[in-house]
Amino acid sequence: IAGITQAPTSQILAAGRRMTLRCTQDMRHNAMYWYRQDLGLGLRLIHYSNTAGTTGKGEVPDGYSVSRANTDDFPLTLASAVPSQTSVYFCASSGQGNYGYTFGSGTRLTVV
């Protein structure tokens, strides 16, 4: 692993189903983030975690939950997927100093 790994790469999900998107980093970054990217809207923050054991809500948190049990992992869960959650999801991390994010390669999720 080098950087951030996201899984799965893509997924088609039936509405109402539960889904967890995985994110793992090996850089020992304290802060981690989940964004969704939609055409014309750019990247919008869903949830973030400044350090292991803490999480916070971003701009569009409804319908999503996260946990941060350790430094490396930051899974994003959709408890009951809806079509409006069709998007590309990016996980990111940053180290001390706010000098920039490292992004994963994204998960393309389609809810039908």
Next chain:
Amino acid sequence: AQSVTQLGSHVSVSEGALVLLRCNYSSSVPPYLFWYVQYPNQGLQLLLKYTTGATLVKGINGFEAEFKKSETSFHLTKPSAHMSDAAEYFCAVTTPAGNQFYFGTGTSLTVIP
């Protein structure tokens, strides 16, 4: 609070021509500013950043940007466009103590041969 506005969701330039992608920010405290590039079906990669010091910053692939406090701008330029520069570009702002980055809506750059 911080925000970013990218003027022009689509920009087309000829190969070899100047690239200019515009970004204006809003921040109540001195900002940290970033440009990211996203190639198709990939994540975002950091092009360059301004935190403190010299206001003209150079990044990868020949790109540079200048922080202009008086204009609240951080426009991205490249003297001569290459076909490989075709991508989506995002400007972002945060602060030294900020919890998150705020991204613009992106500018899609097309390079015409």
